[in-house]
Amino acid sequence: MTVTSPFEPTHAAHAAHANASELKAYARSLIPKIRERSKATASLGRLPAETIADLEAGGLLSMTTPHRYGGGQVSVRTFLDVVSELGRADASVAWVAALTNVTTWCAATFFGEEAAKEVFCGDKPARVTGVLSPRKAVVRKVEGGYLIEEGLWGFNSGVYHATWDMLGIPLVDDAGKVVDQGVALIPIEQVKILNDWDVIGISGSGSSSVSVSNVFVPQARIASVTQAIEGNYLSTHLADESLYQVACMPMLAIILAFPALGLGVAALEIFLETLPRRSIQYSWYAKQSEAPITHLQVGEASAKIDAARAILERHADAIDASAASGIYMDFLERAKVRRDVGYAEKLIWEAVDLLASASGGSLASANNPLTKIWQDARVASLHGIVSPNTNFETYGRILCGNTPGTPFI
Template sequence: MSTIAHAEKPLAIDRSAAGLRAYATSLIPTLKARAKETARLGRLPAETIADLEAGGLLSMTTPRKYGGEPVSVRTFLEVVAELGRADASVAWVTALTNVSTWSAATFLGEQGAAEVFGDGPKARVVGVLSPRKAVVKKVEGGYLIEEGLWGFNSGVYHANWDLLGIPIVDAAGNVIDQGVALIPTSQVKILDDWNVIGISGSGSSSVSVSNVFVPESRVSSVSRAIGGDYPSRHLAQEPLYSVACMPMLAIILVFPALGLGVGALEAFLEGLPRRGIQYTWYTKQAEAPVTHLMVGEASAKIEAARAILEKHADAMDACARAGQYMEFRDRARVRRDVGFAEKLIWEAVDMLATASGGSLAAVGNPFNRLWQDARIASLHGIVCPATNFETYGRILCGMEPGTPFI
């Protein structure tokens, strides 16, 4: 258990956009100090969860009807990026918990939402859309998941609900749609198999279920959601729950990486005065033109990624406020640019790591963790640049996109 003190918390929580950003910034020193322990645990320490909860950072997408104060996509970006400056694992869990909570609120009708967000502990939802295995049977009143396995269930150690992808079948067992089921984590087995070199504190373990009944009220169609047909009509007055589905699910995956990129640049510049360049006349790396070039280019890549993400976050918010579902081509463009922003961030961090020289090989070098976290963050299937570029290119060339996830 950590002996590091909690961050100071205000007596009254400021839930404004500026207040949430300021609170996230206030946690940075504490989260940095806990980073090694977080990586060792393979999940966020209880103290970190308490700090995030105290500032409302794990409930930024909880509907107002159920006691939350939902934020804009832009504020979501800014808060998670601030956490990413300190520890990508903390930012990752915050992003995935909030987007899964958003999904639960958006994908369910009023009855299902009441079951998840109503009486009882505050809902903290995580999830995985694509199952590795899911054997489902249609039964009276709902569905029986006879057996199922899902990987990379980020934040599951700290959740009380799990949103898991399943095939929706008819009474004869024919698959008629792809959906999600909301299951209490008390009915989910965590397999404790998260043992990785990057973002290791996210606790993204695999999970399984066996013979779990899920009522109709807590099962929803992903296909309908992707097209903007949300069952959450009782939340129609809240713009956040009208944001386009795949743009939301995709863009939030780059929020932690953006903060990580900013943190990597800060860490590089902080250590710069102490370094020379071996086998040259430069006793101070900060005086070398090659350093200036690399820092200039890396900073440009990070700021370009931020501009791209902010532009799309603002567009998503604007469409939702206007009650318009984002057009198909615009949704595809978000997915393309999510890949491009991730590519820019990874290139920037890798460039700074290269400029760090042979010392990067040391296990104790803090930049080592940043580099590994950045690499792992860039490998998620939804942010893969090559896939996203190909998908958008197919659309521009008049072909089908090759994926329903747009």
């Protein structure tokens, strides 16, 4: 893989802006063909090879790969802009792009240079997926690393297209006592995909369960999640690159709302596009567009989507600024990101549900594009990291002088 030289400081901001604009424009150019493949993607249960090729061709699966390894190394704001554009086309595509890029970021950030060279300088493109929390993981500390005797992980989004999998494991001492929570980077050839992804929403993301049996992982490919959450990253070779100083949990949380934002935008676009053809059954309104209730619904839904965008953009910019400053984002600000990501997800789901309800009985049709958006938006809003109630409670506990009740901040 070709190693690129860093931009000169005087040109860095201009180059980053140009790159961001190009990536967003490329993502937008894919919308028609991704929408055309949407049914096939859902039926397949993973992204078609053609879609992966399209994403790869525009650098949309290597946005968080370091420049030195040939990647885009984009800002969090650019990450948001690109993935939300893909979300306008198909939530499954946006979800895979979001999760692949954020886990690739983890691989670059959590681990040292030895692991980075394995992941990013191999013969295959560096596409990393993963799951932080195992359903089951039996490990032993052995000479030179860890042996995963048996492990099971669910919701491994994008794993069918991965070259590496980053899987959560307990870190144990020589006696087998759990001393920390960690992650292990494993070549995809050593991971078994269980092909159990059969769902009603985001069905093309291929978020299958996976298992591992008797796999040795060298110490260089083991990292502490606890240390990562506090910003104690092993990637000292990237210490001068701000993307790899971004706060851990804010990054892992905010990217989950990027596909949902695209869904909200698409829901409003499709509703308005089909509005001239609709009436309100069993009423005097031969044109739904003339009904005051429709004006109220569209006004409220659009406000919720715009508010969600403003929240996410504000936090994306704050995350970027904090990383660029060299000062790790403080605890309360990190908790606020989780709170507000939950609120943004709530707003987006409410907007989509409002527009879907305003569509009447046509929502029952599997061929109504708004039906799929409604299902995808509901599933997207159920991820544990973006759960509004959990995030509100966590932030409220902190403000009231209690412990947060979770280490994931």
